[in-house]
Amino acid sequence: MRTEIITIGDEILIGQIADTNAAWMARELTQRGFEIAAITTVGDQSDEIIRALDHGFERADILLLTGGVGPTNDDITKDTLCHYFNMSLEFDKEMLLNIESIFLKRKVQLNQLTRNQAYVPVNARVIQNRAGTAPILWFVKEEKVLVSMPGVPYEMKTAMTDDIIPCLLEQFMMNEYLCRFYLVAGITESGLATLLAEYENQLPAGFSLAYLPSFGYIRLRLSVWGEENSEEMKLQSRKLKQMLGDHFVAKSEKAPEELLGEKLRKKKYTIATAESCTGGYIAHRITVVPGASDYFVGSIVSYDNRIKEELLEVNGKTIMTYGVVSSEVVRQMAVSIAGKMRTDCSIAVSGIMGPDGGTKDKPVGTVWISTFCKGELLTQRYQVGRSRAENIDRTANLATLQMLKMLLRE
Amino acid sequence: MRTEIITIGDEILIGQIADTNAAWMARELTQRGFEIAAITTVGDQSDEIIRALDHGFERADILLLTGGVGPTNDDITKDTLCHYFNMSLEFDKEMLLNIESIFLKRKVQLNQLTRNQAYVPVNARVIQNRAGTAPILWFVKEEKVLVSMPGVPYEMKTAMTDDIIPCLLEQFMMNEYLCRFYLVAGITESGLATLLAEYENQLPAGFSLAYLPSFGYIRLRLSVWGEENSEEMKLQSRKLKQMLGDHFVAKSEKAPEELLGEKLRKKKYTIATAESCTGGYIAHRITVVPGASDYFVGSIVSYDNRIKEELLEVNGKTIMTYGVVSSEVVRQMAVSIAGKMRTDCSIAVSGIMGPDGGTKDKPVGTVWISTFCKGELLTQRYQVGRSRAENIDRTANLATLQMLKMLLRE
Numbered sequence: 001m002r003t004e005i006i007t008i009g010d011e012i013l014i015g016q017i018a019d020t021n022a023a024w025m026a027r028e029l030t031q032r033g034f035e036i037a038a039i040t041t042v043g044d045q046s047d048e049i050i051r052a053l054d055h056g057f058e059r060a061d062i063l064l065l066t067g068g069v070g071p072t073n074d075d076i077t078k079d080t081l082c083h084y085f086n087m088s089l090e091f092d093k094e095m096l097l098n099i100e101s102i103f104l105k106r107k108v109q110l111n112q113l114t115r116n117q118a119y120v121p122v123n124a125r126v127i128q129n130r131a132g133t134a135p136i137l138w139f140v141k142e143e144k145v146l147v148s149m150p151g152v153p154y155e156m157k158t159a160m161t162d163d164i165i166p167c168l169l170e171q172f173m174m175n176e177y178l179c180r181f182y183l184v185a186g187i188t189e190s191g192l193a194t195l196l197a198e199y200e201n202q203l204p205a206g207f208s209l210a211y212l213p214s215f216g217y218i219r220l221r222l223s224v225w226g227e228e229n230s231e232e233m234k235l236q237s238r239k240l241k242q243m244l245g246d247h248f249v250a251k252s253e254k255a256p257e258e259l260l261g262e263k264l265r266k267k268k269y270t271i272a273t274a275e276s277c278t279g280g281y282i283a284h285r286i287t288v289v290p291g292a293s294d295y296f297v298g299s300i301v302s303y304d305n306r307i308k309e310e311l312l313e314v315n316g317k318t319i320m321t322y323g324v325v326s327s328e329v330v331r332q333m334a335v336s337i338a339g340k341m342r343t344d345c346s347i348a349v350s351g352i353m354g355p356d357g358g359t360k361d362k363p364v365g366t367v368w369i370s371t372f373c374k375g376e377l378l379t380q381r382y383q384v385g386r387s388r389a390e391n392i393d394r395t396a397n398l399a400t401l402q403m404l405k406m407l408l409r410e
Numbered sequence: 411m412r413t414e415i416i417t418i419g420d421e422i423l424i425g426q427i428a429d430t431n432a433a434w435m436a437r438e439l440t441q442r443g444f445e446i447a448a449i450t451t452v453g454d455q456s457d458e459i460i461r462a463l464d465h466g467f468e469r470a471d472i473l474l475l476t477g478g479v480g481p482t483n484d485d486i487t488k489d490t491l492c493h494y495f496n497m498s499l500e501f502d503k504e505m506l507l508n509i510e511s512i513f514l515k516r517k518v519q520l521n522q523l524t525r526n527q528a529y530v531p532v533n534a535r536v537i538q539n540r541a542g543t544a545p546i547l548w549f550v551k552e553e554k555v556l557v558s559m560p561g562v563p564y565e566m567k568t569a570m571t572d573d574i575i576p577c578l579l580e581q582f583m584m585n586e587y588l589c590r591f592y593l594v595a596g597i598t599e600s601g602l603a604t605l606l607a608e609y610e611n612q613l614p615a616g617f618s619l620a621y622l623p624s625f626g627y628i629r630l631r632l633s634v635w636g637e638e639n640s641e642e643m644k645l646q647s648r649k650l651k652q653m654l655g656d657h658f659v660a661k662s663e664k665a666p667e668e669l670l671g672e673k674l675r676k677k678k679y680t681i682a683t684a685e686s687c688t689g690g691y692i693a694h695r696i697t698v699v700p701g702a703s704d705y706f707v708g709s710i711v712s713y714d715n716r717i718k719e720e721l722l723e724v725n726g727k728t729i730m731t732y733g734v735v736s737s738e739v740v741r742q743m744a745v746s747i748a749g750k751m752r753t754d755c756s757i758a759v760s761g762i763m764g765p766d767g768g769t770k771d772k773p774v775g776t777v778w779i780s781t782f783c784k785g786e787l788l789t790q791r792y793q794v795g796r797s798r799a800e801n802i803d804r805t806a807n808l809a810t811l812q813m814l815k816m817l818l819r820e
Contacts, residue, residue: 006582008623010620011450011620011622011623012432012433012436012449013434013436013440013446013447013448014436014437014440014446014620014622014631015433015434015435015437015439015440015446016433016622016624016629017431017433017622017624018430018432018433019428019429019432019433019449019618020428022422022425022428022451023422023425023427023429024426025425026422026423026424026425027424027425027426027644028425029425030424032422036423036424036425036453037423037449037452037453038423038450038452038453038462039422039423039429039450039451039460040448040450040451041432041448041449041450042447042448043446043447043448048447048448048469048684049796051468051469055465058461059458065690072551094457099518111600111604113600113603113604114600117587120695131796143566152793153797153800154796154797154800157754157797166503190521190524191567196519210420210421211427212420212421212424212427213421219426221424247420266523272630273711274692275690278694279693279694279696279697279698279702279706279709280688280689280690280691280693280694280697280699280709280711281690282686282690283689283690283711283713284688284689284690284691284694284802286689287691287711287713287802288689288798288799288802290764290765290798291687291766292713293713293714296689296713296714297713297714297716297717298707298710298712298713298714298717299689299690299709299710299711299712299713300710300711300721301683301690301693301708301709301710301711302708302711303693303697303698303702303703303707303708303709304703304704304706304707304708304751307611307707307751308708311708311710311750311751340721341427341714341717341721349666354664354700355700356700361741366438385564386541386564387563387564387567388698389698390460390563390564392694392697405549
């Protein structure tokens with residue numbers, strides 16, 4: 001079923017934030033077989049919202065709106081939708097009770113702006129917001145559906161998971177969507193396309209292979225509609241894995257840090273990180289995964305070289321001789337942190353993230369990564385790009401993947 | 411000048427990545443006075459791209475397209491644009507030289523897929539890509555402009571900064587856009603709206619005040635078009651600052667970690683972090699700012715309580731008596747890390763990020779933050795939300811703001 005996500009919010013149009021809501025919704029919906037036709041962001045203006053609705057109904061069967069329902073922007077979305085569907089507002093007592101109970105819990109005084117959220121369009125279906133005060137509204141237009149929900153991520157996610165997706169699935173009775181994901185590393189996108197050219201050509205009608213590059217790895221998605229293709233899917237999946245050879249890391253849509261966490265938990269291993277250029281980002285990525293405390297012990301971020309010597313006990317002579325961005329230094333860091341934190345595994349990185357600090361021998365983007373597991377060390381040099389934030393991201397992924405591969409080979 | 415950003419890419423429609431390119435472009439353009447009318451994402455399909463172009467030209471004067479020009483998706487955008495503007499492709503020798511030189515530098519063999527990028531539409535203006543192989547194409551339709559560029563962030567940013575924005579500014583000769591940003595903390599969005607209701611009512615015609623909430627703080631943007639309003643802008647800006655009182659943190663559009671970095675550099679202070687629940691994220695945020703090595707020394711992430719005792723020397727009895735999420739523990743962490751890393755300042759946090767680990771007294775979202783500066787400690791309890799990733803983000807901002815406020819008051 002073709003779906004369009006419409007985000008209403010000036011904060012996205014002026015670039016204050018990226019539209020991570022849309023990304024989350026798109027992922028959840030795609031996994032359940034909805035096809036996202038477009039994602040549109042418009043500002044908090046009635047005429048722009050109406051234009052977006054017209055465009056949306058032109059290309060999609062389901063429109064999902066987020067945002068524009070907060071107390072400060074005068075419920076622009078709600079009023080616009082009333083106008084668009086030619087409905088008036090009525091007071092909903094149940095809504096007010098919900099709002100009052102939330103304010104009571106938060107111990108905050110209820111003001112008039114928030115009280116106004118209890119007015120809802122007279123012919124819309126109202127879904128109680130389980131996580132906030134703005135109502136979730138469900139409109140029907142001929143065979144099509146429009147759902148408006150708040151833009152606060154937690155409220156949006158709760159509403160989508162608990163109410164909206166189940167209702168949509170029921171109403172539109174999706175055809176079975178089969179898809180498999182593959183995490184692939186150590187090859188460029190065009191290299192991979194060349195490697196898989198023949199495989200793609202032989203895919204039966206209806207099957208499609210999508211390339212989804214991330215920093216430091218590529219995800220492949222093999223997909224087809226219809227339960228009747230499940231045998232063929234198995235066959236094609238096996239073939240693909242074979243074609244990928246050493247570049248294949250895992251058959252999964254999970255992030256590298258989630259896969260690493262699963263592997264560590266399964267093996268009952270613990271891990272620590274010693275980070276220089278990534279400044280704690282690898283530890284962050286590992287600990288964003290719920291339950292990471294089962295295996296993650298801690299980290300020392302030795303941004304200043306003094307800390308490498310004082311807390312990680314890297315040999316001062318080694319630093320003098322080879323420089324901080326070197327195989328020798330990251331190896332010492334990896335062994336030292338595992339010892340200090342008494343873990344089975346460790347990751348150590350040192351590199352030059354830019355924009356400054358590059359030399360001819362070690363240009364911006366030079367990274368050394370050492371991973372340690374039960375006495376064994378694997379140390380590799382990588383070359384990442386030229387943009388600081390991306391380099392940090394890419395380095396974290398490369399380090400996580402290097403550790404993961406080491407565990408998979410055990 | 412009304413601008414629409416059109417992102418072409420299945421990877422965004424299936425939710426693999428958030429559209430951070432669009433966020434970056436929107437921010438850069440807004441600061442220079444362009445008005446972003448909409449941001450649209452469509453897939454790698456010709457008919458969908460054409461529909462998006464039609465919609466775009468309906469509401470905007472400038473269309474900026476990114477993506478869909480990589481070697482693996484068969485230059486779908488280029489072919490579609492040729493069709494849309496009724497142009498044929500021709501071989502561009504200069505383009506090929508650029509591509510060849512890039513491949514030579516990367517020491518990678520040039521393949522046919524990439525060589526095809528040297529074919530460009532015959533009547534389009536071609537801008538040399540300084541950072542990659544895909545061409546940047548500039549089309550004119552009546553008084554309107556369409557620019558197509560690669561979706562690779564580094565290439566897009568280089569093209570926008572060096573070529574596209576300067577050319578657009580020259581061609582459209584913008585009216586002066588005046589805007590000022592204010593970082594506000596310690597108040598809810600609706601609380602702030604109530605506080606500023608009267609102020610907003612008295613704003614002269616043309617002035618607008620936008621609320622841009624982030625995790626843990628709100629940014630206000632006061633803006634107006636036209637150089638002739640600069641005196642009034644100064645007046646209104648002073649008034650606003652006065653209205654904000656203690657909630658005012660800084661007159662800036664910079665992120666808290668950038669402001670903290672500037673303050674530390676100015677005072678020649680150094681800083682370290684001791685992180686429990688944030689797992690290194692505060693250190694990461696501080697070190698994403700270029701040049702952070704001038705003031706950031708390092709961090710100990712004591713995710714496991716054992717590390718709090720062993721490496722941060724938090725008293726075991728204190729942990730037993732008050733629990734790890736307590737004022738007493740974060741105070742010891744803050745003092746200890748500043749001592750160990752010999753820094754002037756430090757930030758220490760401990761909290762419960764969820765989804766598990768909450769108790770009745772300390773529900774999920776309970777956070778203690780202690781900031782240390784030159785012998786002084788400030789320790790506060792906060793209550794953040796219920797979603798793990800957001801809680802980590804919010805806690806990092808609250809910690810950075812608490813440190814920043816301490817330095818501003820010195």
